[in-house]
Amino acid sequence: MMTDMKRSLVEYLLNRRDYVRGSELSDALKVSTKTISRLVKQVNTQYREPVVESMRGRGYQLNVDRYLRYNRGHKQGDIDVSRLTSVERRDEIIKHLLMTAPHRYRLEDLWGKYCISDSAMATDLRSLRMLLDKFQLSLERTSGYVWVEGSEANIRKAITGLFSYDAGEDSGRFIQPNHRVQQRDAALVNHQLDLIEQLIHAEIPYPYRVNIFTHLYIMIERYRVVGSLMDGESTPEMRKALDEHSKIANVCKSVIDNLNAYLNAKLPEVEIYYLYQYLTSSRIDDRQPEPDTAQMPQMVGDLTHYLIDRVTADPHYEGIDQQALFASLSQHMKPLLNRLQNNIKVNNNLLEQIRLEYPDLFEAVKSASEQSVERFDLNPIDDAEVGFITVYFAQAVENMRIPVDILLVCTTGLGTAQLLQAKIEKRFSGLHIVETVATRDLQGTLSLHPEVELVVSTVGLPESITVPTLVVSAMLTIEDQERLERKVDQLRRQGANR
Template structure:
């Protein structure tokens, strides 16, 4: 993604979070860009929109995102079947070369469907080589052919990351999606194996863990078809250490063994014994929905890491997180995460950009704690994707444990219409704790007595400044008033974070 595309994406995410008018100055400040760049980005986004104006402007108020059009645009981008972008072209070429590795593939065969010249191919070669270097893989070009050389484990990891970059959300949609260049028969077989795993365990494997398991089995089948297991360079026997690991979860071990047997039957080819161990690792590295383990099941390391997250985030969020159900819920996420770190299994968080925007402070705190945990327990670096999942956990904790917003209703006399307003507000917004209804002349004295007030609803303009969030509403509490109040409540919750 280019820097311009990244700025456009951040701008759209910020506007989708606000869902109200935002001035160019506010956008420029939050995105750390100039006002001129804001205007240019908005013009570019609107010019590219095929569904009319995506970002509306209103003099004196700023810019506002048409959320319905934005969601339609996002959906169309994910499901488009139109022209392949340069980035997508390189991904498809890489996928073909990785699946065929170490066999060389003719350059003409790789690129004939993209209709590009030698200069583009040469540029792709440099960019692909740079991408492969992250996996300790190299791209070799000889006599108009290309081949990727490296260890089997690194090849599979690169393929897995490529598949996950497609942002697959709904696994079942794969059987109908013609844009992903997947073998439909292989897709159906792997989906059947996923359903079988869920049936045997009587659970649901949620996203993104189902994508990880799907990717692993699909890659295994694709590699076998392309090059045969005789060219696999992974160890073909199970080590004593791996056998001890398999013994820890006998049910998952048996399921892994059965799935690999089914795969052998499907391919009509024998697979190395170690494939059972690799699939087993993906299963124990997945969080199983509706499966909460008791406290006694967690290892000392899982318990210590979980408690450290809870202690540090409790301090940051000023929330008590001391009861056993909270601990067990987080530990059931931490346990497979630590296994993923140990075995270099990466999960793709397709919501990461939105999480970082909407829960910015929580994400930053989680990332700092994760770095501390990696250093303290000598663990591999905990990725931004993993931190995003942990952020969602604490965001859910906050949403379900929000303290009521202590609110003051104020009018000229403190009686009559303000009492009607109190009834309407209490009915529509139970998250507000209406502490009192007061007149404007009593406001200063009341605020001095109750300094923990977070919101003032007033039916008249205040002549003096107060440090508390204030909203001017009508005594009839119209629909517009309610929308403005909902926005104000969300601002208060964001400030608490």
């Protein structure tokens, strides 16, 4: 079992890529250099191979690969790995390979603890190759070793795409086995997100804050494992983009400088550009309700108009306020285009609710999105993105406030019905009262007014009435008003989905 002092030693070395002198460790942990030497020996006795290496004249260094591999093997603790499904097994293996890429592993080190046959392992390898191919990565195998080959950018995309929980800030789901380090890393990343918001004078809403958190957290873990093996060259195109957007570029540089200080490292220069991609792919809440059309990129305006035109071609949605919809949707489309270009995915935890609440509208937006992909030569727009776009159209539909034609009924058609009419007209602007009638005249009036969608009555009505009905008091109490509002909203939704 690792004591607090030994844990502190390991945690300190985890944040250092190079050798650390014993005197530095002594000062940091407030113990003597002899105690440091003794702690190192005690730590190493807990492993089959030494995880803290020493070199005369240079000090101590943590073998991160060995440390993570050993602790990952024991992190499962109470989990019986023999009970994992094939999908869960592959998930565990590919996660480890990606987080430590391009480190090589013996096949038996990765698959041995699962106690599976050679044919099952061969099936896993084929499945993992197909999975990695989607991210332009390859699974290499030679002389009993296996590893992932590909660019750092694609490795990050695979990690984010395959293993980012919707909660986003659940740092424990990654490879780092030390919970205290997880918490410290997560706190540092959250502080950087707060700093970004301060520097750009705007909030980063869900799910974009989650995406940026995940990106920065993975960056820290990747550096701890592979360090200088991470790609670091910026292209002229990257530098040009940063020069053209110097304000955001300076924010990104400040964050990377802070991470360098935290890790006592020199992260590759390209990390500034990677963070820039995430920021420009995020919908920033800068409290500007109206877009500046003069500065809006033409592609943003064209795509927004195209989506609106395609969806409102459906008669059910042709009455929406297209100008107001354009104002809100266009602000979403610019970061969406950046996400498509940078292959950045976002999670949408409201997707199923959106599909259930607005099934026809969702399908209309999805169809329009698929057409726009072909029209503008875009990368595919997935359902999560379609769901976000649907929300803007749904808001426009809800704001249509389509008048609902209602018929007022009372025993005589006078007096109480007229009182009820006055109260409804005062409290509900979206209702059109076709007529007030007596109960005996209801059937005849309905035949003359097929447009009536709701009958509001102060008396009970026969079941033969096929139009929706609602019985209320002539005084139209608060409860009556709430019931009427719910009924009208229900009718509007049904009308929008027909």
